[in-house]
Amino acid sequence: MSVFDFTVKTSRGEAKPLADYRGQVLLIVNTATKCGFAPQFRELQQLHEKYKDQGLTVLGFPCNQFREQEPVKDSEMQETCQINFGATFPLLGKIDVNGQNADPLYRYLKKEAPGFFGSSIKWNFTKFLVDAEGRVVKRYSPATKPLKFEAHIQKLLAGAKKGTPTG
Structure with a gap:
């Protein structure tokens, strides 16, 4: 099993198979516009712009x-x-990351890369780095700014x- 075996919902409610991203390195993040970590959107965008053409x-x-x-x-999410x-990177449909209604993708991500204090997501902007084969290779805390692990992204690319594999 890999991340590419999951299908998620777009912000329009349409099914989006993650298999569409097979062969690409993914950075998966639970986001929130009113969160104190929301300025990380800018660093996520920097990474998106710099490396989207590299995979x-x-x-x-x-x-x-x-x-x-x-x-x-x-x-309204993408425009906001x-x-x-x-x-401008893809923002998918709003999901739960913990609890009974946690999205199956997030259940898988948490199982593959448990956090320091267990498998639950502690806050917004928890980040999962996934290699081009769909394997979860690293989990980063909400406090870890995206540019801090740019070298790891470069290595995976x-x-x-x-x-x-370069996990």
Whole structure:
């Protein structure tokens, strides 16, 4: 099993198979526009712009589970994030990342890369780095700014070009 075995919902409610991203390095993030970590949208966008043509895709999954910090409707999410943060990377449908209604993708991500204090997501902007084969290779805390692990992204992208795992 890999991340590419999952299908998620777009902000328009359409099914989006993650298999569409097979062969790309993914950075999967639960986002919230009213979160104190929301300035990370800008760094996520920087990574998206710098590496999208080399095989990186940033996928944002809005989440309202943490103090209701994501009040924006799915249908307005992409535009809101572009206007407020300059974000043009894909923002998918709003999901739960914890609890009984946790999205199956996030259940898988948490199982593959448990956090320091267990498998639950502690807050918005928890980040998962996935290699081009769909394997979860690293989990980053909400406090870890995206540019801090740019070198790891570069290493995965270089491995994807050569067709070798570089976890």
